[in-house]
Amino acid sequence: MIIKEKASTPDSIKVTFEFPSCIWAESVHLVGDFNDWSPSSLPMTRSAHHGWRITVELEPGKSYQCRYLLDGEPWTNDPAADGYVANPYGGENSVVNT
Numbered sequence: 001m002i003i004k005e006k007a008s009t010p011d012s013i014k015v016t017f018e019f020p021s022c023i024w025a026e027s028v029h030l031v032g033d034f035n036d037w038s039p040s041s042l043p044m045t046r047s048a049h050h051g052w053r054i055t056v057e058l059e060p061g062k063s064y065q066c067r068y069l070l071d072g073e074p075w076t077n078d079p080a081a082d083g084y085v086a087n088p089y090g091g092e093n094s095v096v097n098t
Contacts, residue, residue, distance in 0.1 A: 001080045002096055012057040013098045017066075017078065019044060021051035025070040028052040032066025032093075039069050058098050065093040 003016040017030050030042040034056065044052040058064060065085060067075045077084065081094035 002078060002082075004098065007057050011059065013060045014055055015058050015096060015098065016053065016055040017044070017068075018050050019052040019068050019078070021046060021048075023070070023076075025052075027071055029069045030054050030056070030066060031069050031075075032064055032096075034058055034064050034066070039072065044068075058096075060098045062098055064096045064098070066096060067093055 001018040003018070005014050005016075007014045019028055028044040029039055030044055031037055031039055035041045042054055042056065044054040046052055052068075063082075065087075067077055069075055075091070077092060077094040082097045083095040084092040085095055087093045
């Protein structure tokens with residue numbers, strides 16, 4: 001699930017990414033072009049009510065590509081993404097429009 005809401009400044013939007021806790025993993029990271037595809041810079045936290053969750057502030061009016069990284073591998077997409085685009089590895093990336 002992807003939740004978008006206004007941030008405290010007009011030049012950003014808060015985007016909350018939620019990944020279901022029924023998918024077993026020791027760690028889940030949000031990875032995308034907004035963090036240079038760093039596999040460790042955006043660890044998600046596990047909540048009893050929301051599963052895995054993280055909120056980031058992004059620039060409005062742009063499209064971002066992202067994926068979730070479970071335990072360092074495998075990569076998976078968000079079923080609630082605004083769209084999907086082919087990546088150079090033969091798969092697809094989730095697209096989030098702000």
